[in-house]
Amino acid sequence: MNVSHEWLRALVPHSLTPQQVRDVLTMRVATVDELVPLREDLAPIVIGRVVQAARHPDSDHLWVTKVDAGGPEPLDVVCGAPNVREGALYPFAPTGTTMPGGLKIEKRKIRGQWSNGMLCSARELGLGENHEGILELDVDARPGTRFLAAVPAGDTRIVVDVLPNRPDLLSHLGIARELAAAIDAAVTLPRFDGAAPALPATVVGKAEARAGEVSVRVEDAELASRYMGAVVRGVKVAPSPEWLVERLRSVGVRSINNVVDATNYVLHEMGQPTHAFDLSKLGGGSVVVRAARKGETITTLDGATRTLDERITVIADGSRPQAVAGVMGGRDSEVTESTTDLFVEVAIFDPRRTRAARRALGLSTDASYRFERTIDPELPPAALERVVSLIVALAGGRVDAIADVQSAPRRPQPLTLRVARVRKLLGEAVPAADIRRVLGAIGFEVAPAPGTEMLVGEEELTVLPPSWRGDTVDEIDLVEEVARLVGYDRFPSDLRPARPSAVPDAPHWLLAGRLRDELVGLGLYEARPIPFVAGGEESDFVRVLNPIAENEAFLRRDLLDSLARRAEYNLTRMQGDVRLFEIGNAFSARKDTLPREELRVAALVMGARRPVHFTESKPPAYDEWDAKAIAERIVAMVYPNARTELAPAGGEVLWAILVAGKSVGRVTRVRLDAPVWAAPAFGVEVSLGVISSERVAQPGRNAPQRAATSEQRRHPAYRPIPTTPAVELDLALLVPEEMHAAIVEEVLRRGAGDLLERLVLFDEYRGKGVEAGMRSLAWRLTLRHPERTLRDKEVEGRREKLLKTLEHELGIRQRTA
Numbered sequence: 033m034n035v036s037h038e039w040l041r042a043l044v045p046h047s048l049t050p051q052q053v054r055d056v057l058t059m060r061v062a063t064v065d066e067l068v069p070l071r072e073d074l075a076p077i078v079i080g081r082v083v084q085a086a087r088h089p090d091s092d093h094l095w096v097t098k099v100d101a102g103g104p105e106p107l108d109v110v111c112g113a114p115n116v117r118e119g120a121l122y123p124f125a126p127t128g129t130t131m132p133g134g135l136k137i138e139k140r141k142i143r144g145q146w147s148n149g150m151l152c153s154a155r156e157l158g159l160g161e162n163h164e165g166i167l168e169l170d171v172d173a174r175p176g177t178r179f180l181a182a183v184p185a186g187d188t189r190i191v192v193d194v195l196p197n198r199p200d201l202l203s204h205l206g207i208a209r210e211l212a213a214a215i216d217a218a219v220t221l222p223r224f225d226g227a228a229p230a231l232p233a234t235v236v237g238k239a240e241a242r243a244g245e246v247s248v249r250v251e252d253a254e255l256a257s258r259y260m261g262a263v264v265r266g267v268k269v270a271p272s273p274e275w276l277v278e279r280l281r282s283v284g285v286r287s288i289n290n291v292v293d294a295t296n297y298v299l300h301e302m303g304q305p306t307h308a309f310d311l312s313k314l315g316g317g318s319v320v321v322r323a324a325r326k327g328e329t330i331t332t333l334d335g336a337t338r339t340l341d342e343r344i345t346v347i348a349d350g351s352r353p354q355a356v357a358g359v360m361g362g363r364d365s366e367v368t369e370s371t372t373d374l375f376v377e378v379a380i381f382d383p384r385r386t387r388a389a390r391r392a393l394g395l396s397t398d399a400s401y402r403f404e405r406t407i408d409p410e411l412p413p414a415a416l417e418r419v420v421s422l423i424v425a426l427a428g429g430r431v432d433a434i435a436d437v438q439s440a441p442r443r444p445q446p447l448t449l450r451v452a453r454v455r456k457l458l459g460e461a462v463p464a465a466d467i468r469r470v471l472g473a474i475g476f477e478v479a480p481a482p483g484t485e486m487l488v489g490e491e492e493l494t495v496l497p498p499s500w501r502g503d504t505v506d507e508i509d510l511v512e513e514v515a516r517l518v519g520y521d522r523f524p525s526d527l528r529p530a531r532p533s534a535v536p537d538a539p540h541w542l543l544a545g546r547l548r549d550e551l552v553g554l555g556l557y558e559a560r561p562i563p564f565v566a567g568g569e570e571s572d573f574v575r576v577l578n579p580i581a582e583n584e585a586f587l588r589r590d591l592l593d594s595l596a597r598r599a600e601y602n603l604t605r606m607q608g609d610v611r612l613f614e615i616g617n618a619f620s621a622r623k624d625t626l627p628r629e630e631l632r633v634a635a636l637v638m639g640a641r642r643p644v645h646f647t648e649s650k651p652p653a654y655d656e657w658d659a660k661a662i663a664e665r666i667v668a669m670v671y672p673n674a675r676t677e678l679a680p681a682g683g684e685v686l687w688a689i690l691v692a693g694k695s696v697g698r699v700t701r702v703r704l705d706a707p708v709w710a711a712p713a714f715g716v717e718v719s720l721g722v723i724s725s726e727r728v729a730q731p732g733r734n735a736p737q738r739a740a741t742s743e744q745r746r747h748p749a750y751r752p753i754p755t756t757p758a759v760e761l762d763l764a765l766l767v768p769e770e771m772h773a774a775i776v777e778e779v780l781r782r783g784a785g786d787l788l789e790r791l792v793l794f795d796e797y798r799g800k801g802v803e804a805g806m807r808s809l810a811w812r813l814t815l816r817h818p819e820r821t822l823r824d825k826e827v828e829g830r831r832e833k834l835l836k837t838l839e840h841e842l843g844i845r846q847r848t849a
């Protein structure tokens with residue numbers, strides 16, 4: 033964004049140098065990339081002191097002077113100015129200088145006397161029309177000092193790097209608002225010479241309105257949320273006055289004529305693009321904002337003929353497009369010297385369609401740059417009044433009619449700002465009065481929230497952002513504004529002392545950290561894939577409103593699917609040994625409410641269990657038992673005090689993970705799109721709990737404070753170290769092949785009662801001594817009484833009771849051979 037220092041000073045009267053303005057803007061508003069002096073043609077000019085002045089021997093109006101220009105010796109200079117005097121300072125052009133008018137200064141004889149340069153007048157420097165004498169300087173500068181360093185001659189262009197979220201800064205008015213707030217000044221739009229034109233009443237409509245004889249229609253509010261037009265008659269198109277030419281030149285814009293220059297002036301002053309059509313060249317008595325038709329063409333102001341399509345919005349008359357909306361006007365309705373009647377447009381065009389048009393046509397303009405970043409929705413009326421006033425002041429004429437077509441305006445929503453929140457985030461208390469002052473200085477409306485006025489340091493403020501600050505949508509945006517406006521240098525730069533938090537960490541977060549450490553310790557690597565998948569039926573998956581890619585437009589329902597894709601990626605790169613885990617969220621759709629969001633942990637293993645080593649020819653591969661062991665480790669951490677079970681299941685699912693009889697996960701074979709050499713893959717997925725949607729803030733609101741929850745921390749329950757000895761009892765049982773070991777374990781646990789401390793299946797045997805259709809499974813039972821030593825008779829009685837129960841309930845007997 034090019035900003036003229038003189039233009040800025042006309043809006044905000046101040047005595048700051050361009051360098052001081054740069055410092056203020058950089059610290060409080062936006063980065064200033066560079067300062068560009070606009071009179072670089074004066075760079076060779078230096079300060080010269082006349083140390084001697086005498087009449088020319090051969091002329092009655094010339095002087096022969098000696099000038100100290102900072103060199104080792106004074107220079108002989110012939111001068112014809114009547115006001116030259118000894119001891120005074122003047123602008124001096126050394127030999128070799130090319131003056132602003134094109135004159136090159138050379139060493140030459142004048143009436144027989146050598147002259148080595150020139151003492152300059154204001155007109156010769158382009159600083160005014162005075163040519164009656166040379167320009168005497170009242171400055172404190174040594175001879176030889178650069179003229180531009182000693183004298184603020186001409187304007188300075190301030191190049192500001194405006195970020196996309198601050199389109200309000202793409203104008204002199206926007207920069208002036210911020211500068212005025214910083215130096216405690218007021219912003220005033222300068223008046224134009226001449227009487228202000230009388231403006232007729234505005235005709236307002238939702239889709240169509242009339243500006244006198246011109247019908248203004250917007251076919252779809254999505255194309256333009258607001259479109260204003262004014263009919264100005266009786267203008268005389270001519271060159272612009274010098275002040276306007278200089279204003280535009282200072283920001284890098286070439287002067288065209290007084291009407292076009294007026295529209296460009298308002299664009300750079302207020303940030304609102306405008307456009308003037310030759311009314312006599314608009315056919316059909318109508319102006320229509322519509323989508324272009326495929327194959328339509330338009331010759332734009334740059335002389336290029338462009339083919340349009342439906343993505344592009346155009347301004348058309350009764351028969352053809354006359355402008356590409358938000359980008360560039362058309363040559364057919366261009367304002368020329370013969371133009372007498374105008375239709376002046378001020379609008380708010382859709383940023384997305386403006387961007388699409390700019391890309392499709394390869395045409396970027398000052399107008400499209402601003403429309404793409406959004407325009408203040410309440411700016412058009414003021415901008416229209418400003419531009420027609422300037423046109424009438426420069427070109428004469430009268431404003432005949434004004435039309436305003438607008439859809440329902442979007443009003444900014446009030447926000448709540450907690451003073452305590454400002455203190456917490458910035459590390460320094462900012463009084464509520466200071467907050468109200470600094471925010472009010474840039475257009476925010478601030479009032480204390482009812483009932484909090486007396487709570488010093490704990491007040492809440494209701495803040496209504498101005499229409500031009502569409503980037504301010506949440507409390508944190510207001511905190512950032514306060515920090516910026518108060519001044520970052522006010523806040524301490526040292527590290528704040530660490531203080532233990534009074535708020536307990538979220539149980540899910542703590543659990544995830546412990547799980548992460550455990551799984552890394554088992555040799556697994558954490559993966560963090562994005563949670564988007566191709567999905568299926570929309571009713572089964574949660575669709576993302578604005579997906580990164582349409583082929584992954586849904587939120588995943590489980591984590592193993594994401595890990596499977598990562599495993600396939602590794603296999604395509606000949607990496608067959610995969611050990612991955614992820615802790616992340618899975619989503620499932622629910623009718624008429626927010627989706628169900630569940631925190632889960634998943635692991636996938638395949639290939640070699642450990643790296644190749646010389647002590648073994650080939651390391652063992654991961655199998656389903658390894659996956660089950662990982663699942664048992666996870667379950668022991670997640671549900672340490674609960675009754676858990678890994679129950680055999682059918683199909684791809686090997687074991688269902690049950691907690692108190694409820695399924696919380698699974699151990700499964702994982703199907704992959706894998707080459708033939710790849711080992712089988714096994715996966716584990718376990719739920720860590722549901723994320724409550726009650727804590728999700730509504731749009732534009734603060735998240736609610738976390739209330740006390742009944743959720744228990746998942747810490748293991750510890751018992752005292754035993755003081756009595758344990759007794760181990762081994763049972764080898766003949767179990768039918770079709771019977772799951774878990775069924776037998778359930779009977780053993782129930783029969784052993786409170787004395788059972790541990791139950792382990794340690795052997796499986798088929799072969800000699802075991803009849804067909806049976807297998808031998810051996811369990812080791814660890815029994816312990818908490819207060820005394822168990823007697824042999826008690827242990828034997830417990831063994832016989834267990835065998836009778838097994839035979840009675842399951843038909844299982846003890847293996848004897």
